[in-house]
Amino acid sequence: MMNVPPRAFPARISLLEFLIERGWKPVRDGGREEVAGLCPLHEDHHPSFYVNRRKQVFYCHGCGRGGGLGRLIGWLADKPQPASASDTVACGPPLAAACRFYQQQLARAEEARAYLVRRGIHDQAMVSRMGIGYAPGACLRGGLERLGYRREALRGCGLIDAQDRDVFFRCLTFPLEGATNLYGRSIANHVCRHRFLPGAKGGLYGLRQALAFPNVIVVEGLFDVAALWQAGFDNAVAALGAYLNHQQIAELCRFPQIYICFDADRNGSGQSAARRLSVQLRHAGAAAWRVELPLGQDPASFLGGGASAADLRRCLEQARP
Numbered sequence: 001m002m003n004v005p006p007r008a009f010p011a012r013i014s015l016l017e018f019l020i021e022r023g024w025k026p027v028r029d030g031g032r033e034e035v036a037g038l039c040p041l042h043e044d045h046h047p048s049f050y051v052n053r054r055k056q057v058f059y060c061h062g063c064g065r066g067g068g069l070g071r072l073i074g075w076l077a078d079k080p081q082p083a084s085a086s087d088t089v090a091c092g093p094p095l096a097a098a099c100r101f102y103q104q105q106l107a108r109a110e111e112a113r114a115y116l117v118r119r120g121i122h123d124q125a126m127v128s129r130m131g132i133g134y135a136p137g138a139c140l141r142g143g144l145e146r147l148g149y150r151r152e153a154l155r156g157c158g159l160i161d162a163q164d165r166d167v168f169f170r171c172l173t174f175p176l177e178g179a180t181n182l183y184g185r186s187i188a189n190h191v192c193r194h195r196f197l198p199g200a201k202g203g204l205y206g207l208r209q210a211l212a213f214p215n216v217i218v219v220e221g222l223f224d225v226a227a228l229w230q231a232g233f234d235n236a237v238a239a240l241g242a243y244l245n246h247q248q249i250a251e252l253c254r255f256p257q258i259y260i261c262f263d264a265d266r267n268g269s270g271q272s273a274a275r276r277l278s279v280q281l282r283h284a285g286a287a288a289w290r291v292e293l294p295l296g297q298d299p300a301s302f303l304g305g306g307a308s309a310a311d312l313r314r315c316l317e318q319a320r321p
Helices: 015-021 069-077 092-106 110-118 124-130 140-145 151-157 222-230 246-252 269-283 299-304 309-317
Strands: 026-028 034-037 049-052 057-060 133-135 171-176 181-186 194-196 215-219 236-238 257-260 288-290
Touching (some): 015 049, 015 069, 092 151, 092 181, 124 222, 140 151, 181 222, 215 222, 246 269, 257 269, 299 309
Parallel strands (some): 215 236, 257 288
Antiparallel strands (some): 026 034, 034 049, 181 194
16 A cells, blocks of 8 residues: 655646556556556455546546545545544444434435435435435534544544545435445535445445345446336346446346346446446356446436336346347
8 A cells, every 4th residue: 555645746747657656556558548456545456446647537446436636645645544443343333323424414405305306216215215314514523423433433434534524525325235335426516426435345235135036137326226126126236336346246146137237328338337247247157138228328317217117127128148
């Protein structure tokens, strides 16, 4: 891991130059726009950290953090130390308390609730089922300190940064079952729209209930899986991104039939990810089928834009390897 001294860096240095000067080694660099390597922000064993030369931004598909050079320097310099055992065990108690706190804040945040409705989550039962909350910012540390949690424990979990700021500021929050982690989706136009706590994202979201069915529909995001659940497709799971980890691949292989329903991005990235996953699953001996949505649509926007469950069922029937 990198150690970054607390000093300012020249604005003219590129993100890639900064990383390489401090020991980061690209694993895949074909001279193209994006370079991949191990993430310097968390323990990483597979290349999940991508740097875009032209845009001067990075994103890690493992820990979900991204942004520009300034944000990277801040995270490297302020990397939290593990909290003592007397404060927390694997982030459990503080994280559970933070989730409850965020859920209380959602009830008071009209803007966040309106965002949920725009993204297709209109059923209050679904909000409760997924444990959705909202982080308005500037209040998490105080709220949890009043419950007896020390700020060192909150920093150790990654819930607040070195300046005691809520890392999920202006994010809708989703507890990740079985992962001791939290996903945040910014409702503002930030560079980094998706956020996780340090650590692994875990397995497939919604796997436990999907195992009751003979086949599974895998989607990218939590808004997508919520839309499918609302439409009656309880066999849907979310991969929390287009790049699946080894645990998620193994979990999918437990199903006789797998439908990959990724975003139909206009730049083709979702479709490429679906093809890649289909090949991976078939090499593992699983039966995988790619579902094609109208161009520019994801499952949430497709169903939220007027499509019915019958429309999605027709897409599933027309899926191809």
